[in-house]
Amino acid sequence: MFIRLIIGIVFFLSSLFSISSSADEPVPLKMCAFTLLGESGPDFELVKDYQLAALSWGAELDVKAYISEKVIVNELKSGACDIASMTGGSAHSFNRFSGTIGAIGAIPDYEHLHVALAALNGEKARPYLSANGFDVVGIQPSGGIYLFLNDRYLKGIADLAGRRVGVLDNFPEMHKMVTNMGMTPVSSTVSNMFQKFNNGNIDIVGGPAIVYEVMELYKGLKDTGGVIEAPIMQSTIQVIARSDKLPAGFAEKSRQYFFDQFSESVDILSKAEKTIPRKYWIPVPKCNMEELEKTNKTVRLNFREKGIYHPKMLTLLRKVRCNLDPSRAECTSPDAE
Numbered sequence: 001m002f003i004r005l006i007i008g009i010v011f012f013l014s015s016l017f018s019i020s021s022s023a024d025e026p027v028p029l030k031m032c033a034f035t036l037l038g039e040s041g042p043d044f045e046l047v048k049d050y051q052l053a054a055l056s057w058g059a060e061l062d063v064k065a066y067i068s069e070k071v072i073v074n075e076l077k078s079g080a081c082d083i084a085s086m087t088g089g090s091a092h093s094f095n096r097f098s099g100t101i102g103a104i105g106a107i108p109d110y111e112h113l114h115v116a117l118a119a120l121n122g123e124k125a126r127p128y129l130s131a132n133g134f135d136v137v138g139i140q141p142s143g144g145i146y147l148f149l150n151d152r153y154l155k156g157i158a159d160l161a162g163r164r165v166g167v168l169d170n171f172p173e174m175h176k177m178v179t180n181m182g183m184t185p186v187s188s189t190v191s192n193m194f195q196k197f198n199n200g201n202i203d204i205v206g207g208p209a210i211v212y213e214v215m216e217l218y219k220g221l222k223d224t225g226g227v228i229e230a231p232i233m234q235s236t237i238q239v240i241a242r243s244d245k246l247p248a249g250f251a252e253k254s255r256q257y258f259f260d261q262f263s264e265s266v267d268i269l270s271k272a273e274k275t276i277p278r279k280y281w282i283p284v285p286k287c288n289m290e291e292l293e294k295t296n297k298t299v300r301l302n303f304r305e306k307g308i309y310h311p312k313m314l315t316l317l318r319k320v321r322c323n324l325d326p327s328r329a330e331c332t333s334p335d336a337e
Contacts, residue, residue, distance in 0.1 A: 058248075135246065
């Protein structure tokens with residue numbers, strides 16, 4: 001709380017200086033913010049920090065929290081909102097390049113994600129972060145997506161066949177992967193997917209570790225459940241804005257703000273992962289991991305050909321993987337992404 005107070009004072013003083021040294025008033029912008037629990041959730045506190053920081057970049061944000069991403073997307077497209085935060089899956093409809101960050105199996109861990117986001121924060125990436133009148137003005141890690149199962153007694157990936165899996169409506173690649181593995185996809189939304197798991201209406205749900213306590217997933221795990229230790233993807237919260245509404249320089253400063261917050265965000269996510277009792281974690285044998293990586297690559301290539309995944313982003317993420325681990329088979333594969 002003390003650190004947040006100091007940060008608030010710094011931004012307040014900097015905004016006063018900015019206003020007093022310029023005749024321009026802050027540009028009023030309406031922001032729609034996606035939060036799991038609305039204004040009462042911990043994620044909304046982070047939005048308020050961003051609101052405070054934006055003052056020093058020449059924007060006064062009028063923030064409203066939403067628990068429905070579908071509504072947020074429609075509000076931003078219609079112009080009811082000037083700027084909005086949403087999951088990477090929803091951001092895909094505004095920017096295919098940044099939306100591909102969440103490609104299945106493309107980013108193994110936070111170290112890989114940090115390298116990728118550093119590249120996106122560079123000069124060369126700027127043209128790809130602006131498309132169709134919208135700018136990507138921030139990308140924040142929201143956690144590795146783990147599979148929560150109501151039955152931990154599985155010997156291999158083949159045992160997942162026939163299981164009911166909650167799949168987000170805005171996440172077609174997950175639907176494809178689930179189908180390829182012989183599982184049954186159950187169309188869901190962020191707001192009802194975890195409830196379905198807790199009620200026993202689905203057998204498997206994917207989510208970041210932070211939802212374990214927030215959405216009370218121990219109710220669905222019970223004594224027989226488990227969490228597969230290898231994340232299937234890295235999720236993000238992305239901030240998308242209408243390009244013509246932004247003050248000069250806002251996009252660059254906003255993106256830098258989120259990149260500078262990376263370590264703090266990962267600390268929060270890592271602590272959340274440690275709150276899941278050790279008894280629930282299910283290690284993935286090497287042979288199963290290799291099988292899973294092949295399945296993931298097949299899905300990525302399929303969605304690249306369909307125009308869903310952006311080829312430039314897939315190539316960037318493959319280079320990041322090979323830079324950190326040159327021994328990977330894909331680094332010399334003829335069908336490399």
